[in-house]
Amino acid sequence: xxxxxxxxxxxxxxxxxxxxxxxxxxxxxxxxxxxxxxxxxxxxxxxxxxxxxxxxxxxxxxxxxxxxxxxxxxxxxxxxxxxxxxxxxxxxxxxxxxxxxxxxxxxxxxxxxxxxxxxxxxxxxxxxxxxxxxxxxxxxxxxxxxxxxxxxxxxxxxxxxxxxxxxxxxxxxxxxxxxxxxxxxxxxxxxxxxxxxxxxxxxxxxxxxxxxxxxxxxxxxxxxxxxxxxxxxxxxxxxxxxxxxxxxxxxxxxxxxxxxxxxxxxxxxxxxxxxx
Amino acid sequence: xxxxxxxxxxxxxxxxxxxxxxxxxxxxxxxxxxxxxxxxxxxxxxxxxxxxxxxxxxxxxxxxxxxxxxxxxxxxxxxxxxxxxxxxxxxxxxxxxxxxxxxxxxxxxxxxxxxxxxxxxxxxxxxxxxxxxxxxxxxxxxxxxxxxxxxxxxxxxxxxxxxxxxxxxxxxxxxxxxxxxxxxxxxxxxxxxxxxxxxxxxxxxxxxxxxxxxxxxxxxxxxxxxxxxxxxxxxxxxxxxxxxxxxxxxxxxxxxxxxxxxxxxxxxxxxxxxxxxxxxxxxxxxxxxxxxxxxxxxxxxxxxxxxxxxxxxxxxxxxxxxxxxxxxxxxxxxxxxx
Numbered sequence: 001x002x003x004x005x006x007x008x009x010x011x012x013x014x015x016x017x018x019x020x021x022x023x024x025x026x027x028x029x030x031x032x033x034x035x036x037x038x039x040x041x042x043x044x045x046x047x048x049x050x051x052x053x054x055x056x057x058x059x060x061x062x063x064x065x066x067x068x069x070x071x072x073x074x075x076x077x078x079x080x081x082x083x084x085x086x087x088x089x090x091x092x093x094x095x096x097x098x099x100x101x102x103x104x105x106x107x108x109x110x111x112x113x114x115x116x117x118x119x120x121x122x123x124x125x126x127x128x129x130x131x132x133x134x135x136x137x138x139x140x141x142x143x144x145x146x147x148x149x150x151x152x153x154x155x156x157x158x159x160x161x162x163x164x165x166x167x168x169x170x171x172x173x174x175x176x177x178x179x180x181x182x183x184x185x186x187x188x189x190x191x192x193x194x195x196x197x198x199x200x201x202x203x204x205x206x207x208x209x210x211x212x213x214x215x216x217x218x219x220x221x222x223x224x225x226x227x228x229x230x231x232x233x234x235x236x237x238x239x240x241x242x243x244x245x246x247x248x249x250x251x252x253x254x255x256x257x258x259x260x261x262x263x264x265x266x267x268x269x270x271x272x273x274x275x276x
Numbered sequence: 277x278x279x280x281x282x283x284x285x286x287x288x289x290x291x292x293x294x295x296x297x298x299x300x301x302x303x304x305x306x307x308x309x310x311x312x313x314x315x316x317x318x319x320x321x322x323x324x325x326x327x328x329x330x331x332x333x334x335x336x337x338x339x340x341x342x343x344x345x346x347x348x349x350x351x352x353x354x355x356x357x358x359x360x361x362x363x364x365x366x367x368x369x370x371x372x373x374x375x376x377x378x379x380x381x382x383x384x385x386x387x388x389x390x391x392x393x394x395x396x397x398x399x400x401x402x403x404x405x406x407x408x409x410x411x412x413x414x415x416x417x418x419x420x421x422x423x424x425x426x427x428x429x430x431x432x433x434x435x436x437x438x439x440x441x442x443x444x445x446x447x448x449x450x451x452x453x454x455x456x457x458x459x460x461x462x463x464x465x466x467x468x469x470x471x472x473x474x475x476x477x478x479x480x481x482x483x484x485x486x487x488x489x490x491x492x493x494x495x496x497x498x499x500x501x502x503x504x505x506x507x508x509x510x511x512x513x514x515x516x517x518x519x520x521x522x523x524x525x526x527x528x529x530x531x532x533x534x535x536x537x538x539x540x541x542x543x544x545x546x547x548x549x550x551x552x553x554x555x556x557x558x559x560x561x562x563x564x565x566x567x568x569x570x571x572x573x574x575x576x577x578x579x580x581x582x583x584x585x586x587x588x589x590x591x592x593x594x595x596x597x598x599x600x601x602x603x604x605x606x607x608x609x610x611x612x613x614x
Contacts, residue, residue: 122357122378131357134535139358221358222343223308236344239477240316241506 036254039247051237051245052252059225060233060249066141067229068209071148075205079156080198084190086157087164088172101157104150112150113218116143139221144229147215152208156201163197163271164190196270203267207260211253304337305541310360312347312434312524313477314498318561319364325557326548330541338541346475347434348373354380354529361533361542364526366434368392369593371527380531394523395549396563399583400435400442402514403483403492403499410490414516415446418491419464426489427469428479430600430607434524435476437601439493442520444600445584449518463610484511495522496578497562513579521583524563 041048051057082101086094104112118124120137130137137143171193175185191198213231220227224236230253237246311319323340330338343350343358347366354360355377365371368386371393375383386393404412410423418425428436443465447458471488473479476498483492484506491514494502499513526546533539548554555570564578565571590596600606 117356120357123355124357127357136359138356139353221353222345223341224343226341239313239344239481241501 033254033258036247036250039243040251041244042247043244047244048248048251051242051248054245056225056228057233057245057249060228060230061252063141063144063228064210064230067145067148068206070145071152071209072202072206074149075152075156076198076202078153079160079201079205080191080194082157083160083164084186087161088169088190101154104153109147109151109212109214110218113147113215115150116146116219138219139223140227143219144216144227147219148209148212151212151215152205155205155208156198159201159204160194160197163194167193196267200264200267200271203260203263207256210256304339305538307338307340307361307538307542307545308343308359309340309362309364309545310343310350310354310358311364312350312366313344313475314435314495314501315364315524316342316344317501318497318558318563321561322549322554322557325553326545329548329553330544334541334544336541338545340545346432348432349475359532359536360529361536361538362526362528362546364524366522366524367437367593368394368523368525369437369597370434371525372593374529378531380529381527382530385527386525388528389526389546390550391566392523393525393527394566395526395546395554396524396558396565398496398522398524398563399519399581400439400493400522401496401499401519401579402516403494403502404490404512404514406510406512408512408514412491412514415443415461415465415518416450418443418468419461420468423468423491424470424489425465425468425491425493426471426473426479426483427493428476429472429474432474433476433479435495435498436479437596438495438520438522440600440607441586441590441596442493442516442518442584445520445589446516446518448589449584459606459610462606466611496564500562515579515581518582518584520589521585523586 082097085091086098117138119126120130120143121127122131122138124138137146171189172185175189176182180188210229211231212229213235216229217232217235220229220232222228222232222236224233228236230249234246234250234253237243237249309319309323319340319342323342326340327338330336343353343360345353347370350358351363351365351370351373354363354374363371363374371381371385372383375381375385389395391397402412402418404410410417410420412418412423417423427439430436430440440462443462444458447461448454451457451461471479471482473482476495479492480494480498480502483489484502492499492502503511503513526549528539528542528546530539533542549558550567552567552570555565555567559565559570559574559577562577565574586593586596590599598605
């Protein structure tokens, strides 16, 4: 019945709305994407590959990958644990934990970066101690990881909580009544039910970790070849009037986005199937 | 199943750490030069020349890492712990800020090297579009109605502070050191500024890529870069009747070089800026050389212009900063958000 109702609008109105939606999509998503690749190749394939082969570009890629390699597993563990605790149990301070997980979403990434400068910077709270012990955190890889970790904390947990809640606790309760240990229940009942949800969260978390600009920009120190990530390297190239090279590196990030989108829709299809 | 997962995780971790190791390894001498925006091309060339020089004289391989950004922002990063061996910033005041807020280098740093620790100088010129359609010849023309002036924000940009003081200096000269008239002149000028970017590079991008404005107030070296690299024949440089001698300063960061054990090579690095080779590289990148023979050789490249200095006209950076750019300084008084 409801499906019939949805089609009672005149054909004209339906097509009009669809056209607006598609035009909007084309203007704000497809066009910029095309623009990135067009600019990246504007000086030919040689310039394109030279830009990607440049030692500074490779260092930036390595920095971005290293950061994601540490941040994503940490968020995976934290996200699953937090989501499990929140959706399957009742405890004091649950609301507080939920708000804390959401905190990075409501804080500007620049502030997130500044927090770490205030904490670990030479003038910061722990700065003098760190300098005395020759531990380098800000303007180096550890701070980039910390800042990225901060902004990506909600990504996995936020995806899992609704899925876990909708699944309820019956299966776990059944497993526990049948004598399984909590650990076994978690690995053999909860995790298999969630695997697509986890993958979904990991994909989003990875995309954000690799693409983060603001927070990382504050703590990186912008030392080329050492502490630049890919998004920072794009900015540097653009400021050096090397537009083609800047867009070449940007095109890698754009491809990452496209792969993320495709992977995301495949995983989403699986999640929907699992729920049916 | 469980053990498999653990194996995969540990393998990934070990693999990751192996990848990370070279990032932190220090197999040769490295220096970190924290610099401001428009010196990218200069230090790219200079670092290469210095590496060759050092290999010949000392036998060691030296890699100089670069960090660039707005001058004030870079000073802040060094204060917050960016471990620069040397700083090469847009103006002495930013290095004063490091010396004032930390004990990384002594307060008298500026007296340690020749020429106020500024191995190369520059000045502020106008960049206009081809054919100079608004007929801009001198500072007076910038306050005419309908002329759009592009300059960065003096609160954040070193170059912008030089721009501001050059305009102020021109007005002082014109109206016999009348500060009220000078203030009105600079206010009228900023009334013609449609966008205030935070750094010199941002302003250049606004003028060149976004095509906003009729005239860009720019570092001389930045103006030549635009002229020769970004659009041959699309722009013209106009040298005003009077401008300011801009002295971008360099300094050794004592505490950091001692911690890194790089004092010798860092000192040599700064000294090399004053050598004939260093001066030549500066001149090729359109910075005005200090060494007489190099200056003579490149004399045709630089317009002769009547230059005022910050010490004579404004009583030094500290005073200029206080009067003009600190909170409630003249800039805050004249610049109202439209």
